[in-house]
Amino acid sequence: MQNFIDAYSWVNVRFLLQGLWITIEISVASIICSFIIGTLLGIIRYEKIHYVSAIVGFIIDLIRNLPLLLIIFFTYFGLPNIGIKPEIIPAAIMALTIFESAMVAEIVRSGILSIDYGQTEGALANGLTKWQALRLIVLPQAIKNMLPALVSQFISLVKDTSLATIIVLPELMYHAQIIYGQNTNYIIPMFVALAVMYFIVCYSLSLLARYLDHHMA
Amino acid sequence: GCSNQSVAKRDVLSADMKSKQITWGVKSDTRLFGLENIRTGKLEGFEIDLAKAMTKEILGKDGKCVFVPVTSGTRVPLLKNGNIDAIMATMTITPDRAKQVDFTHSYFDAGQSLLVKKGSPIKNIQDLNHKGAVILGVSGSNSVKNVAKIAPKARVLQLSDYAQAMTALKSKQGQALTTDNGILYGMASENPGYEVVGGNFTKEPYGIAVNKNQQRFRNKLNWALARLEKNGTYNRLLLKWFGNVKGFNYQEMKR
Amino acid sequence: MLEIISSQWPSLLSGLWNTILCSVIALIGSLIIGTFFALLEISKYKVIRIIGSVYVEVFRNIPLLVIAMAFFLIVPMYFTKISGFTAGTIGLTLYTSAFIAETVRAGINSVEAGQLEGALANGLTTGQAMRYIILPQAFKVIIPPLGNQFINLVKNSSVLAFVAGFDLMYEGNMIANDTLQTIPTYFIVGIMYLIITLPLSYYMRHLEKKLA
Amino acid sequence: MSMIEFHNVQKYYGKFHALKDINLTIDAGETVVLIGPSGSGKSSLIRTINGLDPIRDGQLIVNGFDLADKKTNVNLIRKDVGMVFQHFNLYNNKTVLENIMLAPRIVLKRPEEENRELAMQLLKKVGLENQAEKMPAQLSGGQKQRIAIARSLAMKPKCLLFDEPTSALDPEMIDDVLDVMKDIAENSNMTMLVVTHEMGFARAVADRVIFMADGRILEDDSTAKFFDDQPSTQRARDFMSKISGH
Amino acid sequence: MSMIEFHNVQKYYGKFHALKDINLTIDAGETVVLIGPSGSGKSSLIRTINGLDPIRDGQLIVNGFDLADKKTNVNLIRKDVGMVFQHFNLYNNKTVLENIMLAPRIVLKRPEEENRELAMQLLKKVGLENQAEKMPAQLSGGQKQRIAIARSLAMKPKCLLFDEPTSALDPEMIDDVLDVMKDIAENSNMTMLVVTHEMGFARAVADRVIFMADGRILEDDSTAKFFDDQPSTQRARDFMSKISGH
Numbered sequence A: 001m002q003n004f005i006d007a008y009s010w011v012n013v014r015f016l017l018q019g020l021w022i023t024i025e026i027s028v029a030s031i032i033c034s035f036i037i038g039t040l041l042g043i044i045r046y047e048k049i050h051y052v053s054a055i056v057g058f059i060i061d062l063i064r065n066l067p068l069l070l071i072i073f074f075t076y077f078g079l080p081n082i083g084i085k086p087e088i089i090p091a092a093i094m095a096l097t098i099f100e101s102a103m104v105a106e107i108v109r110s111g112i113l114s115i116d117y118g119q120t121e122g123a124l125a126n127g128l129t130k131w132q133a134l135r136l137i138v139l140p141q142a143i144k145n146m147l148p149a150l151v152s153q154f155i156s157l158v159k160d161t162s163l164a165t166i167i168v169l170p171e172l173m174y175h176a177q178i179i180y181g182q183n184t185n186y187i188i189p190m191f192v193a194l195a196v197m198y199f200i201v202c203y204s205l206s207l208l209a210r211y212l213d214h215h216m217a
Numbered sequence B: 001g002c003s004n005q006s007v008a009k010r011d012v013l014s015a016d017m018k019s020k021q022i023t024w025g026v027k028s029d030t031r032l033f034g035l036e037n038i039r040t041g042k043l044e045g046f047e048i049d050l051a052k053a054m055t056k057e058i059l060g061k062d063g064k065c066v067f068v069p070v071t072s073g074t075r076v077p078l079l080k081n082g083n084i085d086a087i088m089a090t091m092t093i094t095p096d097r098a099k100q101v102d103f104t105h106s107y108f109d110a111g112q113s114l115l116v117k118k119g120s121p122i123k124n125i126q127d128l129n130h131k132g133a134v135i136l137g138v139s140g141s142n143s144v145k146n147v148a149k150i151a152p153k154a155r156v157l158q159l160s161d162y163a164q165a166m167t168a169l170k171s172k173q174g175q176a177l178t179t180d181n182g183i184l185y186g187m188a189s190e191n192p193g194y195e196v197v198g199g200n201f202t203k204e205p206y207g208i209a210v211n212k213n214q215q216r217f218r219n220k221l222n223w224a225l226a227r228l229e230k231n232g233t234y235n236r237l238l239l240k241w242f243g244n245v246k247g248f249n250y251q252e253m254k255r
Numbered sequence C: 001m002l003e004i005i006s007s008q009w010p011s012l013l014s015g016l017w018n019t020i021l022c023s024v025i026a027l028i029g030s031l032i033i034g035t036f037f038a039l040l041e042i043s044k045y046k047v048i049r050i051i052g053s054v055y056v057e058v059f060r061n062i063p064l065l066v067i068a069m070a071f072f073l074i075v076p077m078y079f080t081k082i083s084g085f086t087a088g089t090i091g092l093t094l095y096t097s098a099f100i101a102e103t104v105r106a107g108i109n110s111v112e113a114g115q116l117e118g119a120l121a122n123g124l125t126t127g128q129a130m131r132y133i134i135l136p137q138a139f140k141v142i143i144p145p146l147g148n149q150f151i152n153l154v155k156n157s158s159v160l161a162f163v164a165g166f167d168l169m170y171e172g173n174m175i176a177n178d179t180l181q182t183i184p185t186y187f188i189v190g191i192m193y194l195i196i197t198l199p200l201s202y203y204m205r206h207l208e209k210k211l212a
Numbered sequence D, E: 001m002s003m004i005e006f007h008n009v010q011k012y013y014g015k016f017h018a019l020k021d022i023n024l025t026i027d028a029g030e031t032v033v034l035i036g037p038s039g040s041g042k043s044s045l046i047r048t049i050n051g052l053d054p055i056r057d058g059q060l061i062v063n064g065f066d067l068a069d070k071k072t073n074v075n076l077i078r079k080d081v082g083m084v085f086q087h088f089n090l091y092n093n094k095t096v097l098e099n100i101m102l103a104p105r106i107v108l109k110r111p112e113e114e115n116r117e118l119a120m121q122l123l124k125k126v127g128l129e130n131q132a133e134k135m136p137a138q139l140s141g142g143q144k145q146r147i148a149i150a151r152s153l154a155m156k157p158k159c160l161l162f163d164e165p166t167s168a169l170d171p172e173m174i175d176d177v178l179d180v181m182k183d184i185a186e187n188s189n190m191t192m193l194v195v196t197h198e199m200g201f202a203r204a205v206a207d208r209v210i211f212m213a214d215g216r217i218l219e220d221d222s223t224a225k226f227f228d229d230q231p232s233t234q235r236a237r238d239f240m241s242k243i244s245g246h
């Protein structure tokens, strides 16, 4: 018990919160990037553009089927070999974006497919072009359908930032490690704190999604 | 081979002299050697102080050190990719590693030992050389490799960091925890129910690693290390960091 | 690269084997547990629904790494000793079961209400309707998303590396640390993961088309 | 003897009052047609009879069981009261034959041999004896609906409810289904309550016609009165003139 | 002047031959009703006219553009040829008013003021001027279909295609939609091609009736000949007797 009291000293908690803040910053940056890139890739894949879609699809498949840990390694250790040498935080954002974009692309593709094709036909028959139909009619509806899947993907993303401790990204998990590095007795209190903090962030995200779902007409 | 031409060609020493800074790969989660101070956010430890002193020695008073936290798993790729100029991160000099990187002379002569629960029947490494014995270590460390040689019948579990290994020892996931003695004594002092046994069964000389083909840089590091040993700085740092570690005989390590 | 393969293939293979073993065990376990909690979540009784969703939300919203660590480090301290492989597999099972519960629940909801009503009107009880009519159709619908869960599961099994579970990623880390050939080693490890996951995901896509 | 009795039944969806003070008695063996505009509560009414939807207030007695009583086991009612839906609701994962044989097997524990024999007999009755091994997805709407009727008949119910059985069908398939329904109405003493807009059918087989609007029963007339004279309410006359011809 | 010309048109879905050797000319201003059993190819035929489905072979000229020619920009055809679907296909994410104003705004670049005025005028024409701000999900089927017609009319097309516009509607809503369609047929010189089973409507407004079966046109008669004499093929006579009354 004493361990818990000592472990949760204000200094330690503040340090954890600093880590949490980095986790959130990195998550938000990666969510924004992967949402934009993933949507583009998803559309390319959905549209069946000659060769391009097939190649994009294959790359997406490769990324989707590898553990994120490996994507992190390849980004941080592999990219310098082709002349890109990102700092640790950009590297983490890049790795997460690469991985999550591939996941988002699939969500977007199936989101578009989930919209009754009648919506597209109605728009085409009404004189709109394919792209106008997609942009004005289908995508706005698809986004709403995709919301649950997108949010759980983004929840995964938040949790997945913890894997980047492996390359010493100074996020929440890493800060916990530093704290229990001072005193090995703090490890269990730290894991409890981790569980609680991640839960709060992730669960708030899913509550937000539920709220949006109800309030988006 | 994924070696990078531009990194290999670059002369680290002259580049560092020009920029007036050396980028060190150091530990940030290892007590006594390199640990982030959670109040200040600064790194602290024997290796950190030594790196600072060496930097000043090489670049002069206005020389700057940049510290990049590394782990046992990331330090070599970061060096090879040129993210860091040198590794000073509890890295034992071994012939295998020497094939990939160049080492300076040793700057710390650790030895590997065992941490066990007080009252445990295990007194030395040979007590663990039987089927069913489980030894805990930290992945990427040289100590786990040594155990495989000295006690080949034991099973070794490699964990991500010392605290996890220590907790696994408390959870009886293994009978003993092995790593370098300095670290073990640190953990024993936090956990009164545990003790270091059996003395050192290997020598673990820590060296600074630099990329291949950087002889000038390596020589300069050796030169700086020797000067610090001569002018007493080295012993001062040893005292500062290891003087109070119970059971650790820092006198023996003086240079 | 070839020299890594030739000198390290026993550990790579044993890692691959442990990864597959853990994935299969966790798949079966999480299917059973996940279906169970999905059924709780659609129960008529509020208390039971709450139990179901608390379970799902807890395991969905905490990193797998933390769950696996808890089983590896904390459970043995107070209960019984378990190996890293077991701890990791249990953690992975519980974590995945939360996602499978969501998938199964969505699958059940995707079976049109008419199927249940038809069965009830035909004289079947709710339980019989579930067993004979709804669940068989739900499982057909959820095979593709379940396939994706399984692929995630295989990838997530790499968490065993953090609890000394001797899986593919653990062995990869060992080899990378030993040989210091980081990128080539992880390249090989990556290919070995793809050998499991890629065929699976193409098969799932094929199934998805066939069932659509 | 009465099969179905509504006494002051009230039904709500949340705050929406869907059935208002329903009083209705249907005797065993009667064939009753229920009509009314969309949203008037026809489906709601028919679905309360076998307990698919609960009532808020009043008394509803079906085949001697009181549905308002929480202790009543609705499964006992459903055994004797079959239902045919607008969208068929065949079991998509079972063959045609299995659709018919499932409930008798697990609810009535009817011996397999006898079960199969009866099922084949019913398939013949609805003119689909050669479709036994098909899956529902392979059938046309009209075929599906005839199978759904056969499935209900296999339980040997005392009463059958139909909720717009032909309104999801292509026009040229409607007669096949109506013919089966006429056959049941004429050659068995089943109680039938049918929601439909097929006035030709109503005229030919119904004993009574009930007209609903806004959750209330506005007319409850003999078929002759309803069609040959005229409905007594303006509302029903308007409705009849609107739907005639479609 | 002819609006639509089919010359030996063949259409396939994979290996399935959906339209067999279609020859058909519809003049500007004509109102033509297309009937036939389910699966006969009515939808397929109508959908080729505005390029929603491609043809394999033959020549199809709509409003002067050749649809068989890959270089033809189908969007030019669709501007002048509207379509009304069985399931309405209103834009679910837009209000009623936006549904009507969207295409004129972005395709025709009609000025906002004028666009709104015309939209409100059309809403009035279909009797729904007070529903402008609702979302499609809040409307009944009959209302949706009238909005869909208004949406098509807002493009001021020369030709309107209807694919079973009333067969997904409740019977008492059908007349509202048919009334709007009659109004268009009688009070404008729009070319109309209507797939429907509403024989009363066909009789009242069609200039010609076309009967299809199995992907072929079997009858192409004047309305008078088709209804007052009799269709010339046995197939069409059978079909008519089956659907009469539903």
Ligand SMILES: Nc1ncnc2c1ncn2[C@@H]1O[C@H](COP(=O)(O)OP(=O)(O)OP(=O)(O)O)[C@@H](O)[C@H]1O
Pocket: D013, D014, D016, D018, D036, D037, D038, D039, D040, D041, D042, D043, D044, D045, E170
């Ligand atoms: N599950 C429900 N929740 C809320 N309101 C409902 C529900 N089901 C029906 N209603 C409402 O109850 C009223 C009666 O519905 P009901 O389906 O009984 O009408 P109906 O006469 O069968 O109409 P239709 O001819 O369209 O089938 C309608 O206003 C409908 O919107």
Ligand SMILES: Nc1ncnc2c1ncn2[C@@H]1O[C@H](COP(=O)(O)OP(=O)(O)OP(=O)(O)O)[C@@H](O)[C@H]1O
Pocket: E013, E014, E016, E018, E036, E037, E038, E039, E040, E041, E042, E043, E044, E045
């Ligand atoms: N996308 C498609 N792929 C394959 N076959 C199709 C497709 N669309 C239609 N068909 C087939 O083409 C034939 C003609 O279909 P179509 O929809 O034109 O008939 P229809 O006369 O409009 O029927 P209904 O009255 O049921 O609407 C049918 O046999 C149908 O199964």
Ligand SMILES: [Mg+2]
Pocket: D042, D043, D044, D163, D164
């Ligand atoms: Mg109804």
Ligand SMILES: [Mg+2]
Pocket: E042, E043, E044, E163, E164
């Ligand atoms: Mg059609």
